[in-house]
Amino acid sequence: MSKFRKKKKGMPGISTASLPDIVFMLLFFFMVTTVMRETELKIKKPQLPKATEIKKLERKSLVSYIYVGRIEGQGGDKIQLNDRVADVKDVKYFIFAERDTHSEDEIPLLTTSIKADVNSNVGTITDIKEELRNINALKINYSTLKGDVMDNIK
C-alpha cells in the first residue's frame, strides 16, 4: 500500500517535452501555406495603382498574370509573361499555354490579372485587352492595392 502513498515534493517543473510538437505544428502550417514566387520579375517591380472598389481574386490557380512596367535605362512599357519580357503579340500564346494546363470546363473561369505600373500608358493596356478579346479571354482584373485613388496621380 505504501507504494501509492507518495509524498508531495513541491511544484513539479512544467514539462517542455511537447514544445517541439507545437513548433512542428506551426512549422507544417507555414510550410503548407508558403508559396514560393514562381516568376522572377525581369522588369522593374510595378508600382500598382490604388483603388477602393476592389475585389479579392479567388482561386489563384485560375489566374494568369501579365506584368507591365519599365526596364531601367529603356524607354516605353514592357510586358512580361512568365519569365521573359515579351511582345503584345505573344499574349495570345501565353494564354493558350495557360489554357492547356487547365481542364476544358475551367477555361471560361480563367482570369487574367494585369499588374501594371501606375505610370504606364493606357495604350499598352488597351493593346493587351485587344489581344485578350481576340482570343476570347474576357475575364480580366486590373490589379490594385487598397488605398486612396488620389495617390495615383501624384
Add this chain to the structure above:
Amino acid sequence: MAKRDLPEINAGSMADIAFLLLIFFLVTTTMDVDTGISRKLPEKQPEDAPEPPKLKEKNVFIVTVNRNNNILVEGEHFMTIDKIREEAKKFIDNGGGLGNPMKDAQGNVLEPAECDWCEGAKDPASSDHPNKAIISLESDRGTSYGTYISVQNELVGAYTDLRNRLSEKLYGVTYTKLIKDAKNNPSNESLKEKIKNIKEKYPQIISEAEPTK
C-alpha cells in the same frame, strides 16, 4: 549493465532545429492577397454583325481622359477625380423617363416603367433609367494608367454607393455586406435573390472605349 552504457539521443535541440525552420518559413511566406478591379471585356463582334442600336445621347455619360490626364465629363466640364463619383451618381440615379422592360420574379416581362427607387432630379435631359444609363470611358493612348484606374474606380464606386443605398432601404443592410454574407454561406438562396434584385435595379454598364491615338 551494458545497457546502461547506451546513452539516449538528446532530443532537447529538436525544438531549436524546428524553430530555425519555422523562422525560415515565416520569413519567406508572402501572404499577399491579390486584389483588383474586375472587369469583363466585351466579346469580339464578327465583321458582319448588325450595327449596334443607336443610343440616345442623354443616356450616355461620357468621361474623357486625355493624354495630360485632364478629365472632361460630357464633353464640357473639366473635373477633378473626386468630383466624378457624385456626377456619375447624379446621372445614373436621374430616372427621368421609362426604362428598358424588366422581368418580375416569375420571369414575366413587365411593361417599361419609371424608376421608382431612384432619388435623382428626374431631369428630362439626363438619363431615363439606371438600366438605360451607360457610362462611357474614353481615353488616350498616352493617358497614365494610374489616372485611368482612378477614374474607373470612381465610376464603379458610384454604382456601389447607389447599390448600397438601395439595399439599405430594402433590406436594412448594405450591398457590400450582402455580398460578404453570401460568400460566407453560399447556399443561402434568399441572399442571392437579394443581390440579384439589386444588381438588376442598378446594372453596372461601363464601356471602355478604344483610345484615341
